[in-house]
Amino acid sequence: MAESVLATIRIVLVEPAGALNVGAIARVMKNMGLQHLVLVNPQCDQLGADALLMAVHAADVLAAATVVATLPEALRGCQRAIATTARPRVDTILEPPRTALPWLLEPLQLENGQAMGALIFGPEDRGLSNEELNHAQRFVAIPSHPEYAALNLAQAVAICCYELYQFLSSPAAPLPVAPSPLPASFSPLPFAPAAFDILEGYYQQLETVLLAIGYLHPHTAASRMHKFRRLFNRALPSSDEVAMLRGILSQVEWATQKAGTLDKQTKSDLTPTED
Template identity: 65%
Template structure:
């Protein structure tokens, strides 16, 4: 297994010391791709560079984007970290058992997503991930520092990467941006036919996202689903035109 295609994604990090420490721990464990979503600090500040020590090149090559979908462009697998138990059907998994999944297609990009220091990831942001991990901690003190959480996950990933890859055929998972385009198309259609209403569309689509994310859609399957939506849209348009004749 390889760490070459794995992105560490930080959503709106606020502490330059944390960002610098994360760059350092990434280099410790052989990860090099850092993506910062709308950072609330300067990743090249004196504080960040000081904490990075000999990993300054990771900060200098970090990719800055405005939104989480931009950070996940081209990825086929994404796991989000969360410290809160949510009323979702998707289970919270242990990093040791879940993270190896990110490395099963080393030739394709994958992402491990971390939220803000003070409040983590929003429900909307969690919708972009396919699986979710929670680092088990003592009930006496549940909260983990961001850089510490990244360090634990990087260690687990490095341990996974040392294991020999099982020689089995891997599915052709659809890139997350391709799946996202399908979600947008599906939502538009469901609004058009009255299945969704504007004021409840977000919460209902969240259920659809969870359903499809559990399925780990392949590229051909997304193409099939989009074809169905196109055909329904075509039928609706033709029905409307015939009624107006």
């Protein structure tokens, strides 16, 4: 049972630079029963000698790793995602792994197929950017000594994989209660949250419509959309709810285009014609 649950979790590495780190991550994933490694625009050879040296008996995890160009591609089909960061960000609540990670393992009422959760790690030299954090619903920071708080990438992945495995090894343990001010929506859901690719389509349409009606302006669109993404990611809307929201946007687009056509027609009717 634990193995099948852990098989639904993706370990997502954004632009990993060190083959030794990637190999060590593959090894600890296999140690803890995780199988699904996703590399976003890797800056190293995950099948090279250094990676294989550190992977030892986990070469199969490296061989099966999925390589994609962007983070949205890595999250396609996922319904829940937790991002890791070593520093506080504006309007971001940081939780320890032991509190947050079991949320990825909670049972869901599935619409189609199998629930997927993702645990996202940033590049070794910079961590995840604010834009990359927009693709997650919760955020984890590993407590460490303030004198040197930054962990090695492979070490951070190892701690998180260990916490996931340990939680499943103690099935009688209750799910940790999310600390205030996290919303109650993080309790087990009676429906399946929309996958991230479905949400991404909504965000793209929302930005287009808000620019068209003048609510957004090009120079401030990114910061405003950041807030919208955080809002809807926290809300965990279902696929049906996202479809309803997109229906509203489509109606706004239609009404705006119709109003523009009527406005042009009115101006044309008022323009004097030559006899």
